[in-house]
Structures are given as structure tokens and as C-alpha cells.
Amino acid sequence: MFKLITWNIQSGRNPEGNIDLDRIVACLERFARHDVICLQEVSSGYGDGEDQFAALRARLPGHAAAAAYACDTAGPGAPDAPRLRTGCMILSRHPILESFRHTLPWPPDPGVPSMPRTALEVTVAAPGGLLRVVSAHLEYFSCTQRLAQVERLRELQREAWLHARVGRASGDGPFAAVPRAGPALLAGDFNMLPGSLEHQRLLAPFDDDTPPWRDCWHLAQPGRRHAPTVGLHDLRPDAAPPFTFDYVFASADLAGKVRRMRIDASEQGSDHQAVLVELDWNAA
Template sequence: MKLITWNIQRGRGPGQACSLDRVVSDLRCIADADVLCFQEVSSGFSDLAGCDGRNQFAGLAQRLPGYTPVAGLATDVLDEDGGGRRLFGNMIFSRYPVRQVFRHALPWPAHPGVMSMQRIALEATLDTPLGPLRLATTHLEYFSPAQRTAQVERLRDLHLEASLQARAMPGGSAGDGPFSPVPRPAPVLLAGDFNFVPGSSDHGLMLAPFGDSVAPFCDAWEVANAGVAHAPTVCVRDPQPFTFDFVFASADLADRVRAMAVCDAIDGPDHQPVLVELA
């Protein structure tokens, strides 16, 4: 299983122009990925640098046939000028069957005077050659450390909840409409732009143990590249590049992580794609 996660920043490239064609072309140069996780997909935001306001959720789906597209909107507001909707969020694309989807609104506690926005975690249960697993992608708050920490805590709560649900025998049967049980596996991959750096308090919180014998998160980079410092994922051509983009695997999935690399040859937005391989 090959997974690419990428904050595409609306498809920004050299000169700020946004191009989904370039995004898809770059992806195909990296790997024939089975699963894709995107952050910063937009529609209606013609005021963002290089963005023409087109619906990128639909545009990416059109350019990626053979995948099931799953969209998660963090922002869904009225366009006061045009009367349409302004949308912003994440997407998952999967070649594997998508059994169930969750769209989790993450905490957004008040932080006076600090610019911020609603954030979400988009989760899908996939049938993969490794067995059923949960895949989630997220983009945490950048400007407010307090909000970001609250969001990390919520991601941990969601994993705890799902892990305990995986042990429970669901009620209902196949003929019970929305009550029909869909198994929710405990193993999970959590990918995205976390807006914290390795070794930070939020990074440590993400890796903290759980009670109830729940498998903790492992940093997939540290699993695949033991003893090697995280490769930078942001501003890799600047004098001081850094890492914001991670893949976390639950410990019951960590032994399947075979490789993880930052695709630093792509000349696109500030963030580089990250490739993870499991077997």
C-alpha cells in the first residue's frame, strides 16, 4: 500500500499560479499511489493568491479517475459577492473500497486577537490488502497554539473512541438502515499538516500512551527511518527548512510501515508531498 499526503495549498506552484494539472502530474511522477490525502483544497476563494475560485474538489475528482473521492469541508460559507459557497478543506482519494466516512469538526476555542479558522479531521474506513483500517487526514491550526493543542487532544479522543468501538459487538443487522453496523477497525493511519515540529509538546502529546490497552500513535518517520532526524517538509529550499507534515500509525499497524520519504524534488507550494509505503 502506497500513500501520499500533501498540503497542496490550492495547487500553488512557482509564481503562485494554482494548477491542479501540475499537482496530478507531480503525483504520478512520485508513485502510483493507492491512497492520496490532500489538505487545502478550495472552491470559491478567488481572493487567495493564484486561485481562480474554481471548485477544486470536483476538479481533483475529474483528474483522478479510478479513485473514490471523499471530501471534508472545514469552511463552508456564503460568498457575499457571488451568492455561491466558499469551501475549504481536505480530501481523501482511495482505490480501495471506502466502507464508511466520518467528518470530525475539531475544537476551535476562542483565542482573542488571533487569526484562526475551523479545522476538521476527515476519516474513512478502507478495505485494503493489509486488512480493514481507518485513514484520517487533517490540517491543524497554525496561528493559535492553544487551539492546536486542543485539536491534538481531540484526535487522541477520536482514536480512543474508535479503538473501544472496534472491541464492542455492534447492535443491529444489515436491514436496519442507518443502524446497520459497519465495522470500525482499530488500526489507523493519521496523515496531514499538523503545524507542529518534531519534539514539540504537541508532537509528544500525539505519541503519549493511552489507557484501556489502546494502541498509541507512532511517528511513521521514526519507524521507517530509525535514528534519522525528520526530513524537512516545508520551505525545503529556504535556509531554515522545517517539518510540519507527518504520518502517525497506531502501534498495531506500525510493523507494516516499510518506508517513508519526503519528495523534495517537487517544485510546488511551500509543503512537499510525503510518501509512505506499508506491506
């Protein structure tokens, strides 16, 4: 089975609120023998100042890695102070043939806190064939921005499907044609509830033959309510009941390969839980 884990690690936070990347890696390795990891809220320059993008590469040898910064600002103090960065990361046990870093829309929404958002796309040479994997983190506070970001993810799915279907003319250097996979997984923290307007829009069919996104939870456990992925360990008296913000979506041409999906409910630290999807996508 091909196994993908997605997790908003909230800068490597542990149950005491401190940063502990060794624990994050141990949790990932205990959860499953993964093929690909999609991480959100990886940071650099914040907290203890560590470059977590580099640190995770070092802690996961044998993985190809790609990163995309949603925020990239000057650090305090001297002009050469370490920059403040946060964003997404993908680590793969299989070769990454190509990476794309998509800045997501950020339309003004006066009076609402918000930050830039990004989606990181890679084409992985998996044992079962080429697979496109996208790690995304959408806006939390602004529904207006989140809907705009959902529309952009839909546009990117159509674009990628067309590239995969018609190919690219090859040339030299950066014009060399690298295949863009048709079958795809879209994973991450979407800050939307199951059945919400944003969730329904992401899953809506296209007006051409582009394969729509399918919710892997519905594919793996049809008829069952989404398991919560946020707030499982929030013991505050005024805490909201646990809910779902983290998903994996499969393109419709891959939907028949989805076999299993589960949530790692045991881990604490980040208020999000890691999510695992298993696909029948390995060579026989």
C-alpha cells in the same frame, strides 16, 4: 506494498503562484503508484473559483473520494453565489466503506488569527484488510487551539479502537453496522515541530489498551532526524531554514508494517512537500 501520500497542496498552487490542478495530479502520479492520497487545503470558490473537490475527483478516475470542509461560508454577491470552502480530501483506489467528518476544537484565543479545522476519517477496504485513514490539518498560529485539536485526535483514536474491538449492533438503514477498522494511519499538516509539546502529546500512551500513535518517520528511519517538509524552496534572504510540519502516524498495532517513508523534495508551488509512507499491508 500499500502506499499513502499526504500533501498540503495549498489550493493547487504552482511555482509561479497560480492554480494548476493538472500539475498537482501529475506530481502525485510521478511520486508513487499510490493506494490512498490525503490532501489538505483543497478549496472551492477561492482564487479562480473552481470547485477543486469536484475537479480532483474528475482528474483521478477510478478513485473513491471523500471530503470534509473546515470552512464553508457564503460567497460574495448574490445569495446563490458559489460558497467559499476549504478542507481535506481523501482519494482511494480501494473502496471507502464509511466516512466521518470531525470538526476539531476551536477554543477562543483572543488576538491570534485562526480558522476552523477538521479531520476526515475513512475506512478503506484495502487488499491487506480494513484500514482506517485520517487526514488532518491543525491550527498554525494558536498553540492553545492546536493542543486542543491534538487531544481531540486522541479521543477519536480511543473511540475508533473501541468500535473496532466491540463492534456495533446492526439495524436497518443508517443503523446498519459498518466495521470500523482498528489499524490506522493519521496523516496531514499538523503545524507542529518534531519533539514539540503537541508532538509529544499526540504520541503519548493511553491509560487503557488503546494503541497509541507512532511516528512513521521514527519507525522507518529510527535514529534519524525528521526530513524537512516545509520551506525547501524558499529563496528569500530572510527565510527560515526548512522544517517539518507534515507527518504520518501509525497506530501501534500497525507499526510493525511500516517499511519506508520519504519526502518528495523536488516539487515547488505549495510550500509543503508531499510525504510517502509504504506499508506491508497488501494480501500475499
